[in-house]
Amino acid sequence: MNPASSTRGTVKERADIALNDDFLRNAVRFTTDRLRSGKKVASTEHGNWEEWRERGRQIRLHTIAHLDYYLNLFVENARSNGVHVHFADNAVEATDIVMTIARQKEAQSVIKSKSMVSEEVHINQALELSGIEAIESDLGEYIIQLAGEGPSHIVIPAIHKNRYQIAELLSEDAGETLEPDTTILAGYVRRKLRQKFLEADIGMTGCNFAIAETGSMVLFENEGNARMVTTVPKTQITLMGMERIVPSWADLEVMATLLPRSATGQRLTMYMSGITGPKRTVDADGPEEMHIIIVDNGRSQQLGDPEFQELLNCIRCGACLNVCPVYRQIGGHSYGGTYSGPIGAVLTPALNKNVAEWDDIASASSLCGACYEACPVKIPLHDMLVSLRRRKVERGHGDKLEALGMRGFATLMANSKRFALAMRLGKIAQKPFVHNSGIHLKLGPLKGWNTYRVAPTLANHSFRDQWKELSAETAAQPKTIDPAVRQRMEQVLADRQHNKSTSRTGGESHE
Amino acid sequence: MKVSLFITCLSDAIYPKVGEAMVRLLAAHGIQLDFPPVQTCCGQPSYNSGYWDETRTAARTILKAFQSSDFVVSPSGSCTYMIHHYPELFKDEPEYLALAHELESKTYEFTQFLVKVLGITDIGAAFPYKVTYHPSCHGSRLLGIKDEPIALLNHVQGLELVPLPFAEDCCGFGGTFAVKMADISGAMVTEKVDHIKETEAEVLVGLDMACLMNIAGNLRHRGEQVRVMHLAELLYEGVSVR
Numbered sequence: 001m002n003p004a005s006s007t008r009g010t011v012k013e014r015a016d017i018a019l020n021d022d023f024l025r026n027a028v029r030f031t032t033d034r035l036r037s038g039k040k041v042a043s044t045e046h047g048n049w050e051e052w053r054e055r056g057r058q059i060r061l062h063t064i065a066h067l068d069y070y071l072n073l074f075v076e077n078a079r080s081n082g083v084h085v086h087f088a089d090n091a092v093e094a095t096d097i098v099m100t101i102a103r104q105k106e107a108q109s110v111i112k113s114k115s116m117v118s119e120e121v122h123i124n125q126a127l128e129l130s131g132i133e134a135i136e137s138d139l140g141e142y143i144i145q146l147a148g149e150g151p152s153h154i155v156i157p158a159i160h161k162n163r164y165q166i167a168e169l170l171s172e173d174a175g176e177t178l179e180p181d182t183t184i185l186a187g188y189v190r191r192k193l194r195q196k197f198l199e200a201d202i203g204m205t206g207c208n209f210a211i212a213e214t215g216s217m218v219l220f221e222n223e224g225n226a227r228m229v230t231t232v233p234k235t236q237i238t239l240m241g242m243e244r245i246v247p248s249w250a251d252l253e254v255m256a257t258l259l260p261r262s263a264t265g266q267r268l269t270m271y272m273s274g275i276t277g278p279k280r281t282v283d284a285d286g287p288e289e290m291h292i293i294i295v296d297n298g299r300s301q302q303l304g305d306p307e308f309q310e311l312l313n314c315i316r317c318g319a320c321l322n323v324c325p326v327y328r329q330i331g332g333h334s335y336g337g338t339y340s341g342p343i344g345a346v347l348t349p350a351l352n353k354n355v356a357e358w359d360d361i362a363s364a365s366s367l368c369g370a371c372y373e374a375c376p377v378k379i380p381l382h383d384m385l386v387s388l389r390r391r392k393v394e395r396g397h398g399d400k401l402e403a404l405g406m407r408g409f410a411t412l413m414a415n416s417k418r419f420a421l422a423m424r425l426g427k428i429a430q431k432p433f434v435h436n437s438g439i440h441l442k443l444g445p446l447k448g449w450n451t452y453r454v455a456p457t458l459a460n461h462s463f464r465d466q467w468k469e470l471s472a473e474t475a476a477q478p479k480t481i482d483p484a485v486r487q488r489m490e491q492v493l494a495d496r497q498h499n500k501s502t503s504r505t506g507g508e509s510h511e
Numbered sequence: 512m513k514v515s516l517f518i519t520c521l522s523d524a525i526y527p528k529v530g531e532a533m534v535r536l537l538a539a540h541g542i543q544l545d546f547p548p549v550q551t552c553c554g555q556p557s558y559n560s561g562y563w564d565e566t567r568t569a570a571r572t573i574l575k576a577f578q579s580s581d582f583v584v585s586p587s588g589s590c591t592y593m594i595h596h597y598p599e600l601f602k603d604e605p606e607y608l609a610l611a612h613e614l615e616s617k618t619y620e621f622t623q624f625l626v627k628v629l630g631i632t633d634i635g636a637a638f639p640y641k642v643t644y645h646p647s648c649h650g651s652r653l654l655g656i657k658d659e660p661i662a663l664l665n666h667v668q669g670l671e672l673v674p675l676p677f678a679e680d681c682c683g684f685g686g687t688f689a690v691k692m693a694d695i696s697g698a699m700v701t702e703k704v705d706h707i708k709e710t711e712a713e714v715l716v717g718l719d720m721a722c723l724m725n726i727a728g729n730l731r732h733r734g735e736q737v738r739v740m741h742l743a744e745l746l747y748e749g750v751s752v753r
Contacts, residue, residue, distance in 0.1 A: 015695055325681040329698040364692055366685025366699070367559055368648035389561030398561065402687075406557045410565035413520070413551040416572060423524050438731060448693020452700060453728025456525050463518050463527035467546050470531060474538035481541030485629050489512055492628055493581060496616055 008336075011364045015330040027162045028152075028331045035156075036322040038265020039374070046261065056258045057377045059251045060313035067303065067312075070212040070245045071294070077215025081277030084291045091121035094295050098123055098204075098237060101291055102132055105235050107201035111193075113219070113226035114138035115206025116316060117239040117295050119151055120338045120351075123204070134204075135196045137225040139189055146173055152332030152340060155263045155318035160331045193225070203233035203287065207240035208316070209255055210292075213248045216276040217292065220259060220269040227273050236278070236287035242294050243312040255315060258376035262317035298351030307387040308350050313377045314343055320371035320381060326364055335361060342371035342381045349388055355397050362388035416464075423462045430457055515580035516544045517573070517618065519590045519720070520552035526720045529586045532747035533621060536634065537584075539750065544584070550576035553593040558600075559686050567600055574601075574610040582628065583618040586743055587719045588650020591620040595653075620650055621743055622659035622718060632662040636749025639669030643712035645703070645726065647719035648681050660718060660742055667749055676706045684725040700729040707737060714738045716745050 018024055043049040063070055075085045088094035094117075102110070110127055112118065112134060124145070127134040136145045140157040144150065146169045151157030158166065167180035170188055178184055205226055209218040217238055219226045230236055246252055260266040279286030302308045321327045321341030332340030337348035345361045362385045371381040392398055412422055433441045438454040449455055514537070522529045534544050554569035574597070577583045585591045597611035625631050644664065650656040664672050683689065683699025703726055707715055715730075715737050717723045727739035740748075 012692065012694070015692070019694055019698055325683070325699050326695055328680075329695055329702075363688070364695060366648075366681045366683060366688045366696070368681035368685070369652040370648070370679070370681065373652050386559055386561065389559070390563055391561070393561040393563075402560065403562070406560060406562040406565045409552075409557055410562075410568040413554070413569035413572065416549045416551050419520070419551045426524070445690050448690055448697070449728070450732075451693060452697035452732060453725065454731040455728060456724055458524050459527050461527065463523040463530040464546070464548055466527055466531065467548070470534055471543075471546065474534060475543060478543065479539055479541045485540065485631070486512075488630050489582070489628060493512070499616070 011334055011336060011360050014334040014336055015364065018330040018334050021331075023162055023165065024160045024331050025329065027160055029328060031156055031159050032322040032328060035264055035318075036374075039262055039319060039322070040265075042261040042265040042267065046257070052254060052257055053376055053378060056254050056315075057313065059246060059254055060315070060377045061310070063245055063247060063251075064243060064303070064309060064312045067243065067245065070247055071242065074210050074212040074215055074245055075294075077213070078210075078277070078292060079215070081215050082290070083215065083277055084289070086291060086293045088121075088293050088295045088297070090297050091295075094121040094239065094293055094297070095123055095126040097291075097293050098239075099126060099130060101235070101237060102127065102130070102202060105201055107132055107235075109133040109135065109196070109200045110202040110204050110237075111135050111137050111196055111200035111229055111233060112141070112204040113206070113221065113229040114141050114157070115204070115239055116151070116154060116338060117206055117241050117297075118204065120297060121239070121295065123239070135193070135200070137193050137197070137223075137229060138221075139186060139223060139225075142189055142193070143169060146170070150333070150338060153318060153321055154316050154339060154341070154343070160333070197228050197232050200233045202235045202237055203229035203231075204237045204239070205229055207238050207244050207292070208259065209246050209252055210240055210244045211247075211249055211252060211274075212245055214276055216274050218252060219273045219275070220256075220271070221273075222264075222266075222270040224271055227271050230273060230275055230287065231285040234288045236290045238290070238292045240292055240294050242296050242299050243314075259315050259317050262315075262319040262374070262376040298353065301353060302350060308346075308384060310379050311343075311347060311350055311384065313379055314347070315377060316343075317376055319374040319376060323370040323374040325368060325370065326366065330364070334364070337361075342385070343379075346381055346384045346388065350384075355392060355395050362392075420462070420464060423458060426458045427460070512581045513545055513579060514542050514582040514584060515577055516546050517550060517553075517577065517583050517585040517590070518546070519585060519587045521720050521724070522586055525724070526741070529720060529741045529743055532741070532743040533584065533586060536743060536747050536750065540629070540631065542629075545580070547576035547580075553590045555590060555593045556686050558593065558596060559688075563600060570597055570600060571607065574607055574614060577614055577618075578610060581617065582624065583614065584621055584624045585618065586621050586741060587721065588620045588647055588654050588656055589719050589721060591618055591623075592649045592653045594618045620654060620656055620718065622663060623654070623656055626659040626662055633666035634663065634746050634750060636666075636746050637668035637670075637752065638714075638745055638749040640713045641671045641673055641711065642714045642716055642745070643673050643675045643707060643710040644678070645675060645682065645707075645715060645717045645722065646678055647717055647722045648679075650718050651679070656718065660716075663742065663746065664716070667746070670749075673710045673712050675710055675712075677702075678706075682722045682725050684722050686721070689725060696725075697729075700725055704729045704733065704735070708735065712737065714740055714745070716740050716742050718742055 086097045124134040136142045143158040153159040163180045171178045207217045208220045260269045278290040302311050320343050324341050327341040335344045339347045365385050367382045369382045433439050434457050442450045518530045551572045552569045554566035557565040601607040601611045682703045683696040689696040723739050
């Protein structure tokens, strides 16, 4: 593993590196701003975005609830189309299957299109260890492969690099100086990859969606490289997360509406390929042999878990990264896993079931809910982050000092007299530290806060201390309430009573 | 009808003026607020950190405090939203679960109560300043409070409301996040204040003292003169000076 996408250290340590890298932060801001405003325009222009979003959520909920059925259907149909279907429980099994196929084919080189699952199981490293060349053909993936890094964004893997850094990497690859001009740089990569496409023994892809009713797989892309990967080499291997299924092509229409708009603000990507089996005699092109490896790697552990099952609804659009105010500051590598941003902060610990790691990543969120608001299938990531934190505490992996602090908090807040007394004592205790009615002290828990801020002081008189006087004063000059206002309040009360009684009857009728 | 004030621990201890403004504004409209003193904290700090037993301890004081209220009004969208987690927290304690459902249905954030319940958008205030508004995340996203504060601000005479760039981005507070992930939080509040400065507003207004405490702290740290106010304070000042 390379240092930038290493899981070593804490998220705080990794974030510190990013926070001190202005190139990275500017590059991330520049591109996420473009993507999120693109999404805003595309979803507004769509007109019925919220209804389609709900439809998308329902399709994903239904599919995941019946995943066994739809997976079976998909596998049966894919096999009858002539596809070799394999199952991999984990990353090792997935790479073993790929290696077996590569050996059978005596493959020397593999050309890949963008696939997060292949990053997740670290297929490139496995291939290279066996002396098989693995080349990424997506421009962003090619760049990070040259840099020896993992993706720092689900959709834009090299989002953290600016064009000058990219020109430097590509110049080194080319052995000549390339101007930092996007046309020149893309032109170089195109020429270089053309040769690699022609030489490759195996084309390897991911899978955006798998259609159960016909056993087909669907890829969304903009560069045309995935289409080349699935047409030029004689053998195709597709790595597919086991949850990528949708029941039908009609359902795909909803996903095709949600995914590109959410990811890049496009109405549709430049290419959308639907592939149903290997090349037939009537086909002009396509692989002679096609394999689909269905990867579990921790996904099935979410099934039946009421707090995390919805994670499997994710369509990997990256919209949650683009709106995340934390991702914006620290970029993707700080998350320490293949998946970054809010979805990565939940997915990485959930897939690994690594309790010790949980608090670390899940704590790097202000729980602002922007991810949930942006998600095209409404995954409640902000709630899942809290669930991760709670499970860590429940299993005794919480920070000892924090646990002590929280017990103190509960003792204090259990009783209002104690709370009132604490406020009075606090006023006395703060005195030596107050300067110009603020606290500037950079010690203990105030250190982090006051590095960026001046802390406020406790009020001279708390609200509860002022209450008696305040209420006597306002009661002494009572004003009459506007009858229209009173009527509105009575209506709200009546509606509430009505809702309560109907929900009660509703509950009984089910029993 | 009993309308009770859920002051929130932060406003009680640090920003009592916000509570006073709410009490006086509503009294002027014939609504005498009630203040049940047994209330302490909604429990959000421990809830968000994953300590739910501790949360229940604090939450019980809130459930008991407002048992007999018809309406509960709070100066914080975030603490109001915390009440919405109570049914989940007390799902195994039937007597508290009933209270939790009831409290959830009758608790309102301040502008929600003014606009949605009372139907008041013009409070008769004047405030001749350039103002920008930061929509706090929990109130705007999770409670859906988007139009209410804007309607109230648009009716204030002389007030010039300037849009805040990247307004919907979190200010970086996030409770214990600001302490645990101090540098990330610091970077977030720094960017928020950069945007506030771009507006050249004289006043920053919001609906959540926790976020405003965070932003005000960074403004002060940088020696900026922007005044930071809760909307209740702004409206009350706008009514008082007329």
